[in-house]
Amino acid sequence: MRRWAAALGGTALVVAAWGIALVTPEDAEAERSFVVPVEIGDRGEGRNLAVTVTGIRAADAATIDGWVAEGPWLIVDLEAAAVQSELRAQLSHATLSVDGRTFRASERPPDSLFRSALAVGVPRSGSIAFELPEEVFGDDLAVLSLGLSADPRLDSLIELHLEPSSLDRVEEAELMSSGWAR
Amino acid sequence: MPKRRFRWVRVAADRVPTKWVAGIGIGVFLAATAAFGGLETVEAVSLPELSAGEEHRNDQLAVTVKRAVLIDELPLAGVTVEPGERVLALIVDAENRWDEPLPTTRGYSLSSTVALADHPEVEPQGISRYDDTTANPWLQPGVLATIVLAWVVPADRHAGGDDVRVVLNDETLMTGTAVISGQYWDDPVPAAIVTLDIEDVGAGRDAAEPDPGAVGE
Amino acid sequence: MTVDAVMNRRGWWRRNALPLVGVAVLLPATFGVIAWNEWNEYFSGQPTQAVVAPPGASVEFEGAVWGPAEIEVMDPGAVLEAPAGSRVVMVAVPVDPGTDAVTCLPPTLRETTGAQREWQHATFEIGWSPEPDELGSCALTGTDPFTITVAFLVPLDATGPLAVELISPEALPRFARLLVEP
Structure with a gap:
């Protein structure tokens, strides 16, 4: 083989290796969630989870069934149902990601759709509440994600983008009682 | 001949002054001991001393131990006592300074970072919120929460007015490898000591209920 | 020409035909048996x-x-x-x-x-x-x-x-x- 041919071949291989290293997905990609983007009022359906976010509210204090707590709070009203099976069909994953920080739906309200059981084909309605630091309400983007498993890897996630800074803050807001949506 | 081939090993072995081996060994041991400071007791690393209401801050949590309360029982904080036992409860302000929510269940965040200095291996038996008694509450990033940590103690171990020393640990952020995924805090190391006066509230009004006279209210 | 040379002329693939067929059969069979075993164990605990x-x-x-x-x-x-x-x-x-x-x-x-x-x-x-x-x-x-x-x-x-x-x-x-x- 001519010397220039060997050099060219070698260079081509190095470039090819570099290119493959660049396009190789990260390990996290292999277990990424399947995201279903939704808007307020849209029904989003993933694996065994169908969700309609019906409203988003901001309040200094949240209340339900005699429980009152200072926040501030971001309250998400929604309808949710299972699609295929009621086995392990609970809304166990509910997070709000803002500016690199992740918040988990609060376990504090005595009645909330968070971690509640869902029925196949018959939607339930209610609220989930996020207890947040004040500065989050000045942010322009927050991502709400809802899923069935506390570990959201490789499962569907219903995702909604919202703008916390545009929400009207009220003094006190009551969570919706959980119940059948219709 | 194989025997002849290995004869040099024997010759060399015979030349080793076995008489001195013990002496050399002792010498090496003493030299190594001396290099590490001899047989002197290691001086304890002195930790910052805090008092009630002073904050300890690390990358995971900001913790302020506000009060230490001795009470007959505290079922709302998730602890049950047998006869001859009482409850020692710490009321702490905690803020999650990380960017993910932190659980307070056994082995996590406050459970593994706040300990009684006399029994540092005993995690709190009950953890709940001071305001609405939510058991094992999650700590949301940047959100301050007042938490009651409760230990069941023999009734005669502490008395009102005694000092109680509390260890606050710092933990290291670990990244899971192999079958563990994600990040978590582990490896608690003592980082500060808080000394508080114990208030004996007797049968008490439940310390997990809001108290208008509480520190910082 | 020696006998050896004649044999060599038949080529590596031909000389190793029998072991190669063995590998071609046994390798997939191994994976098949392992997979069948594992799935069988899984399904024996499921209502199938x-x-x-x-x-x-x-x-x-x-x-x-x-x-x-x-x-x-x-x-x-x-x-x-x-x-x-x-x-x-x-x-x-x-x-x-x-x-x-x-x-x-x-x-x-x-x-x-x-x-x-x-x-x-x-x-x-x-x-x-x-x-x-x-x-x-x-x-x-x-x-x-x-x-x-x-x-x-x-x-x-x-x-x-x-x-x-x-x-x-x-x-x-x-x-x-x-x-x-x-």
């Missing part, structure tokens, strides 16, 4: 082998006689707390345990066609309080005949025919599937 009873018939399973299952579709709105868009389906399964007591989980209801959705009983969600002799499962039932009575909340778009499925943990992967016609 249905013992089917046609509508109106009973079936022998686990030494007991199950069925015939009776189904009653309640009028929408007329009963209990069924939300709009759904109806309550009451299911009664008579069980004759025979000589030994049987154990089973609360029955589930499944679509046998279409999406094959599956419902857990909703006895408490719809606010129905069963009578003491209307059992929800067969735990601690002894050897006397008894009837399992449960209620399901099913969306109006559920497609029949439906089946009541009864799982006895000891009998897995076998389970009873009683077809019902509304």
Whole structure:
């Protein structure tokens, strides 16, 4: 083989290796969630989870069934149902990601759709509440994600983008009682 | 001949002054001991001393131990006592300074970072919120929460007015490898000591209920 | 030309034909056997082998006689707390345990066609309080005949025919599937 041919071949291989290293997905990609983007009022359906976010509210204090707590709070009203099976069909994953920080739906309200059981084909309605630091309400983007498993890897996630800074803050807001949506 | 081939090993072995081996060994041991400071007791690393209401801050949590309360029982904080036992409860302000929510269940965040200095291996038996008694509450990033940590103690171990020393640990952020995924805090190391006066509230009004006279209210 | 040279001329593939065929057969067979073993172990713990009873018939399973299952579709709105868009389906399964007591989980209801959705009983969600002799499962039932009575909340778009499925943990992967016609 001519010397220039060997050099060219070698260079081509190095470039090819570099290119493959660049396009190789990260390990996290292999277990990424399947995201279903939704808007307020849209029904989003993933694996065994169908969700309609019906409203988003901001309040200094949240209340339900005699429980009152200072926040501030971001309250998400929604309808949710299972699609295929009621086995392990609970809304166990509910997070709000803002500016690199992740918040988990609060376990504090005595009645909330968070971690509640869902029925196949018959939607339930209610609220989930996020207890947040004040500065989050000045942010322009927050991502709400809802899923069935506390570990959201490789499962569907219903995702909604919202703008916390545009929400009207009220003094006190009551969570919706959980119940059948219709 | 194989025997002849290995004869040099024997010759060399015979030349080793076995008489001195013990002496050399002792010498090496003493030299190594001396290099590490001899047989002197290691001086304890002195930790910052805090008092009630002073904050300890690390990358995971900001913790302020506000009060230490001795009470007959505290079922709302998730602890049950047998006869001859009482409850020692710490009321702490905690803020999650990380960017993910932190659980307070056994082995996590406050459970593994706040300990009684006399029994540092005993995690709190009950953890709940001071305001609405939510058991094992999650700590949301940047959100301050007042938490009651409760230990069941023999009734005669502490008395009102005694000092109680509390260890606050710092933990290291670990990244899971192999079958563990994600990040978590582990490896608690003592980082500060808080000394508080114990208030004996007797049968008490439940310390997990809001108290208008509480520190910082 | 030596004998050796003649043999060499036949080429490496030909000389190793037999071992190569062996590898080509054994390698996939190894993976096949391992996969079959693992899946078999998994499926043996799942309800995968249905013992089917046609509508109106009973079936022998686990030494007991199950069925015939009776189904009653309640009028929408007329009963209990069924939300709009759904109806309550009451299911009664008579069980004759025979000589030994049987154990089973609360029955589930499944679509046998279409999406094959599956419902857990909703006895408490719809606010129905069963009578003491209307059992929800067969735990601690002894050897006397008894009837399992449960209620399901099913969306109006559920497609029949439906089946009541009864799982006895000891009998897995076998389970009873009683077809019902509304």
